[in-house]
Amino acid sequence: MVDVIISGCGPAGVIAANLLGMQGISTVVFDREKDIFPLPRAVVIDDDIARIIQSAGLIDKVLAVSPSSKGYKFLDQSGNPMFGFKRSGGCTKNGYTATLSIRQPEIEASLRQGLDRFPHVSLHTEHQVEGVVQDEKGVTVTVRDVQSNTLKEVEGKYLLAAEGARSIIRKQLGIELHDYQYDHLWLIVDVLAKEELDLPEMNLQYCNPDRPTTYIYHGKGQYRWEIMLKPGETAETVNREEVIKKLISPWVDPAKVEIERTAVYKFHALLAKEWRKGRVFLLGDTAHQMPPFLGQGLSSGMRDAHNLVWKLSMVLKGQADEKILDTYQTERYPHVAGIIEKAVKLGKIIQISDQKLADLRDELLRNLHDFPNVSEALHGLERSSFPIGKGVHDAKASVSTGMLFIQPQVEKKDGEMVLFDEVACSRFILLGIKRDPLAAAESVDCTELARLSVKSIMVVASDEAASGEFKAHPETGVIVDREGKIAAWCQEHEVDYVLLRPDRYVFGACRAGELNELMISLVGALREPQRV
Structure with missing residues (x-):
């Protein structure tokens, strides 16, 4: 029997496996796919995520391929900045620049390579966890070998379900999702250019009521546009080469770039009501899904893993009571809920389609910029500075618990x-x-x-x-x-x-x-x- 079984080797699962490896905890990881998904998805991580990767001993590899982000501004219909997220050229209190630009496949590759350091951690690709039973001593998972289509059972003390939004384990356990009633279709277009284009290095959100669009610069000739679909449009009608070229043409000559990837996503806002069911824990997209406007999906999953792993390790080593594991949800749930709610509110501002409301929004924000302190605050927003909830803290503390300590x-x-x-x-x-x-x-x-x-x-x-x-x-x-x-x-x-x-x-x-x-x-x- 191993200590921990992880279902899913995406960002949340693989960082959890590395952190468990650092603690000497025997771990087996199963992932349905043969290889890492090769195309870009998440595009940024925050400074506290760099700190988590540092704790896994892999920060140098990540920094080598992740330049500092130049910033993220939201523009009104005339192209004037309405507000933006805080960026600094120097290091934040966490010891890194505020945001790093990433290509998710490169980050996942570095994290998977990190597992090779640990003889007590094993990764099995092309293996899908299809079910779990549990008792007071542990869990038994049923795993399907995708190649041979055969089943086997694996026993462990705990199961971490990090399988993504369509989690089999979450559905089997009957865990319900809180739905924020936010569902919008967006077209994602990733392109490659042979040489750098005459485009901004700063990420931009064009809040145009006719067609809200996000522009993201990855570096090294890599660019992304996220384009909101209009009522009546579908994946079938917009995800076509001639339509895509027309949609990106206001920013770039389609003949000068190679379209690397296109996809139509439905932006959700969902939050699992239970993050722990006995000896099973939900992490990452299995536990929460959010609109991408704050760039917090991948980061939130890594925070889940960091919060849970040290507690699991102390329980497994006999240093803490098993009840400490209940604080995983009480600490992480309010933090994630705050991010989702902020992302939904931001999405509603971005996606205003009524011309009169968009004009009113733009005028209001223009007037607010007449006040220097307000203007400074609007351009120095923070994306994820929510405290964690109640849990493993000094109940009588006079200082602000629930926040990260500085890292100078x-x-x-x-x-x-x-x-x-x-x-x-x-x-x-x-x-x-x-x-x-x-x-x-x-x-x-x-x-x-x-x-x-x-x-x-x-x-x-x-x-x-x-x-x-x-x-x-x-x-x-x-x-x-x-x-x-x-x-x-x-x-x-x-x-x-x-x-x-x-x-x-x-x-x-x-x-x-x-x-x-x-x-x-x-x-x-x-x-x-x-x-x-």
């Missing part, structure tokens, strides 16, 4: 500069600002901290590091806060200690003298998670 560059004891997460991958971290948590925590059970794999780290300033005027327990790691960002965060929140989860969300923080209570809260949360 820090200096290790040997002088190497690294991103913060590298100092203790996939473990709880107890940070002491100019204080050694182990030396200060005289009343804390250090044996319990070791059992939970809590890494104690002392953060010192540059001047302290230069003078050597600090002492640390032999088991305490020491990092130098060269940029002063960790100290500034703690000063802002008026705390001396910060306890971070393996996924780098803040569990809690406290002043000196309150550390024992914080650690007791952690032990209690893992034994009996906060009621939600």
